[in-house]
Structures are given as structure tokens and as C-alpha cells.
Amino acid sequence: MKKLSALGAALLLGACASTPPPADWQSQSFAAVQSYTSAYLEGNLQVAEVEFARAKAEVARTGRPNLMARLELLRCATQVASLVLHPCTAYQALAQDAAAPEQAYASFIAGRWSTLEAAQLPVHYRALVSQSQALAKQEANATSAPSAGKLNQIEDPLARLVAAGALMQREPMHSADIDLAVETASKQGWRRPLLAWLGVQLKRNQTIGNAEAAAGIQRRIDLVLQAR
Secondary structure, three states: OOOOOHHHHHHOOHHHHOOOOOOHHHHHHHHHHHHHHHHHHHOOHHHHHHHHHHHHHHHHOOOOHHHHHHHHHHHHHHHHHOOOOOOOHHHHOOHHHOOHHHHHHHHHHOOOOOOOOHHHOOHHHHHHHHHHHHHHHHOOOOOOOOOOOOOOOOOOHHHHHHHHHHHHHHOOOOHHHHHHHHHHHHHHOOHHHHHHHHHHHHHHHHHOOOHHHHHHHHHHHHHHHOOO
16 A cells, blocks of 8 residues: 555544654554555465554553554454454453543444443444444334445545444445445455455355355455465
């Protein structure tokens, strides 16, 4: 990626755009986060770990746990985009020093949206959370199919995939949103999330007995697996 996505810019180092020029630790950690994110999404986990360690070392120079909490949240969010869904333990160790927006974001990526204040989230997630909360209230006493089109309002590709992973933990996803997650990862050439979402798409079509579609998805998976 030529520049850090809106996800990283919103979460980590907005101060890099400030005047006077950013401190050395800011520019260095910003570059390391770029490299980490790119390597992780491409499936190059060894490089990703090296770059994330470099980013942590730069942020540690500040002695500010709240900034380290932001950094750990960014890593967990990138994993959520690839459906690596486990507790964000490194962030939890720092949560007592995290500001309210970071605490809200931690709840968001874990799919815990019921008590979230949407205004505390990065702007591209606010409408999605507000819409989901409103629908949850309407459907509290009814059984209905998941509604479609929840992700197409998010323009940034990585932010969209993070939202998809968070949504997956919260409620059954409509096939249109699964398809959008697949095509978002495919368009960017992001191998790791693409394989994850193709797997979801494959299982969905196998479950409904669409053998022809499932076979086509498997061919896509096989092709991506060649790119090692």
C-alpha cells in the first residue's frame, strides 16, 4: 500500500499531519505500521511481525500507554479484517490507560455494539453502528433474515473489511455483504483476508446446496493458494 489506510490514520498517528513536522518516533512508527499492515494483508506474517515490533519500539519511546493501546488495537483490527477473531489481549493489558475512543473501538472490533456511542468511533463506522443498533431494537421481538447492504457505505477498503469482521461476530451476515468483503479483498490483492472471506462464501454456498457456485469459489481459493 502506498499510504496508510484511513484505519491507521484515524487510530494511530494523526499527529503526523500536524505543524511543526512530526517527531522522529512518529514518522518512524507511521512507516512501520504501513509496512506491517501491507505485509499482514499480503500474508507475509514474518515480515509483518518484524515491522510491528519496530512500530512498538518507536511508540514505547514515548512512555505513553494510551498510544501503545492504539497500536495494539490497530493490529487486532487488521486481524479482524482477515477473520482472525480472538480476544485482543495485548490491548486489554493496556485498557486502563486507553481513552474513551479506543475503548469504544475495542468494543466495535469485537462485535459488542449494543451500548456503543457511535460518535466515539472513526467516522466511517458511525452510520453502520447506528443503523445496526436501530435495527436490533426493531427486531428484538421478531425473527427476520439479516438485512443487506450494510457495508457498501464504507469506502475505505480496509475499514470495510474490519467492519465486516466485526459484523460477523455480531449477527448473521447477508450474502451480499459476504460477497462485498470477498471482492474488496480481491480488488486490493490482499491474500490473507481474501482466503478467509472466500472460505465463508464457500461454506455459505455449500450449506444452501449451490454446488456450481461452491466449485467456482474453490477454484478461486486454489488460485490464491498458488501465490505463496
